[in-house]
Amino acid sequence: MNGWQTLLYKEVLRFWKVAFQTIAGPVLTAMLYLLIFGHALEDHVKVYDQISYTAFLVPGLAMMSLLQNAFANSSSSLIMSKMMGNLVFLLLTPLSYVHWFLAYVGAAVVRGLVVGLGVFLCALLFTPIPALAPAWIFLFAVLGAALMGTLGLIAGLWAEKFDQLAAFQNFVVMPMTFLSGVFYSIHSLPPLWLVVSHCNPFFYMIDGFRYGFFGVSDVSPWLSLAVVAGAWVLVSALALQLLRIGYKVRT
Amino acid sequence: MAAISFQSVSKSYASPKGDKNSASRGSFLALDAVSLEIEEGEFFGLLGPNGAGKTTLISILAGLTRPTSGHASVLGSDVQADYARARRSLGVVPQELVFDPFFSVREALRIQSGYFGVRNNDAWIDELLESLGLADKAGANMRQLSGGMKRRVLVAQALVHKPPVIVLDEPTAGVDVELRQTLWQFIARLNREGHTVLLTTHYLEEAEALCGRLAMLQSGRLVALDRTSNLLQAASSNVLRFKLDGSLPPDLAARARVTGRIVQLPAHDAAEVERTLAAVREAGLVALDVEIRKADLEDVFLEVMQQQRAPLQAVAA
Numbered sequence: 366m367n368g369w370q371t372l373l374y375k376e377v378l379r380f381w382k383v384a385f386q387t388i389a390g391p392v393l394t395a396m397l398y399l400l401i402f403g404h405a406l407e408d409h410v411k412v413y414d415q416i417s418y419t420a421f422l423v424p425g426l427a428m429m430s431l432l433q434n435a436f437a438n439s440s441s442s443l444i445m446s447k448m449m450g451n452l453v454f455l456l457l458t459p460l461s462y463v464h465w466f467l468a469y470v471g472a473a474v475v476r477g478l479v480v481g482l483g484v485f486l487c488a489l490l491f492t493p494i495p496a497l498a499p500a501w502i503f504l505f506a507v508l509g510a511a512l513m514g515t516l517g518l519i520a521g522l523w524a525e526k527f528d529q530l531a532a533f534q535n536f537v538v539m540p541m542t543f544l545s546g547v548f549y550s551i552h553s554l555p556p557l558w559l560v561v562s563h564c565n566p567f568f569y570m571i572d573g574f575r576y577g578f579f580g581v582s583d584v585s586p587w588l589s590l591a592v593v594a595g596a597w598v599l600v601s602a603l604a605l606q607l608l609r610i611g612y613k614v615r616t
Numbered sequence: 617m618a619a620i621s622f623q624s625v626s627k628s629y630a631s632p633k634g635d636k637n638s639a640s641r642g643s644f645l646a647l648d649a650v651s652l653e654i655e656e657g658e659f660f661g662l663l664g665p666n667g668a669g670k671t672t673l674i675s676i677l678a679g680l681t682r683p684t685s686g687h688a689s690v691l692g693s694d695v696q697a698d699y700a701r702a703r704r705s706l707g708v709v710p711q712e713l714v715f716d717p718f719f720s721v722r723e724a725l726r727i728q729s730g731y732f733g734v735r736n737n738d739a740w741i742d743e744l745l746e747s748l749g750l751a752d753k754a755g756a757n758m759r760q761l762s763g764g765m766k767r768r769v770l771v772a773q774a775l776v777h778k779p780p781v782i783v784l785d786e787p788t789a790g791v792d793v794e795l796r797q798t799l800w801q802f803i804a805r806l807n808r809e810g811h812t813v814l815l816t817t818h819y820l821e822e823a824e825a826l827c828g829r830l831a832m833l834q835s836g837r838l839v840a841l842d843r844t845s846n847l848l849q850a851a852s853s854n855v856l857r858f859k860l861d862g863s864l865p866p867d868l869a870a871r872a873r874v875t876g877r878i879v880q881l882p883a884h885d886a887a888e889v890e891r892t893l894a895a896v897r898e899a900g901l902v903a904l905d906v907e908i909r910k911a912d913l914e915d916v917f918l919e920v921m922q923q924q925r926a927p928l929q930a931v932a933a
Contacts, residue, residue, distance in 0.1 A: 370730075374727075379718050446716075454714075457706075458731035611682075
């Protein structure tokens, strides 16, 4: 392993060592959502023909868990290292800002994919779920996790205290995920909220991801791909710039 | 080629909000045009009171802090323009007792080694663990270690990529005697084997015993730079030491080193000894256990610091 691969390995090992908290916990939470919402709404909500509400819910929940955990991985790792002071071990190394980016985002993608896969596999115990276009599923899973891992990297660099990070998570990430169509099709919303949802990049991540399973979606998967990839490029440019100048880590 | 070079390195920080006493209003000068060269193979000491700028200077060398102006280099590699090569040549033991709670000692060392692209490093890691008395702690989680053990791991982490230049920022602060011995034996061995060592410490007897050359910093400025032996010779050669119950007259107190009841004053000749003891007597006090000893580095340090402070106080008055 070279330098950045070691950092990637370390970041993966970090969450793997507390897998009960970082993987099993989020999977269990998603299963509770599935159990409760699925049971309560199964007979009342119909989104697509031929697809049960519970099955409709699964890709959204898998993606939501994937996104939240990708964000949590890079952001919590960075802020903990900053608070505990052990980020100095990394600052003293010859690793470049591109190496930091690859490793932190890479580990966030791994955690996101593991949690997302966990949710999907556990959900299979409840309901059969088709997977018509696995390539789309994989593409949106990786891009979504990369986007959120990159956002987590920015939040982790910016935040100086845990409560600032929690604010970012509670007031930005959570509303955007819940208002992205995890639990419903946005076509069931009033016109105003339909427009608002179309401005939410999370909507495109979940919609494109769902297309991979069912072959139907609210918007074209190509549009979703363009929005998600474009958002990732923008966010990555910002993250790389912050890392390059050593924002809040090199004085 | 110099192992470490600082060329007119200055660093200013923005003052904390509401700090109206700052000299230049709005910014605080932590380092003021410090120039310093340390040759390969030297054991060099950097001394100064708290807040003098020692850690800032080291942080600039390590790339943790960027200088406001000036340049620093390690074995000819600029710490900013050629940071990767500079950092490969440098091993830094940070002052703060930091650790990563997720890993065992061996994992932490393997990971640190990996960051530098050094593979299959277990033989050297084992040697480090052995030399620093950590062999039986290799599998222990970092959280389970005592403060002294964590300090040893910090040293091992700094050396894991075999850097030719080693920087230790107050490595013995709050460390017991046994560890200090182990640590200095090991560092002295590395120095004999050709490593350059830059040390900051508050324990001046350590600096006197180990460092061939010394620099003293005060308020961000370099106020002394010479061979340790020259500094010791230049200082007042003798010190008058006695015990006292009661407080010293003000003119003596300004020059004295006081530790509890023990008072130590510079004494260049017999007349000065007599004058000092007379002043004590006139103040109605009795000096007990009077003795005269050779000046040590602490005396030199206090003398240099006082000389530097005197003109500043004159300006302030």
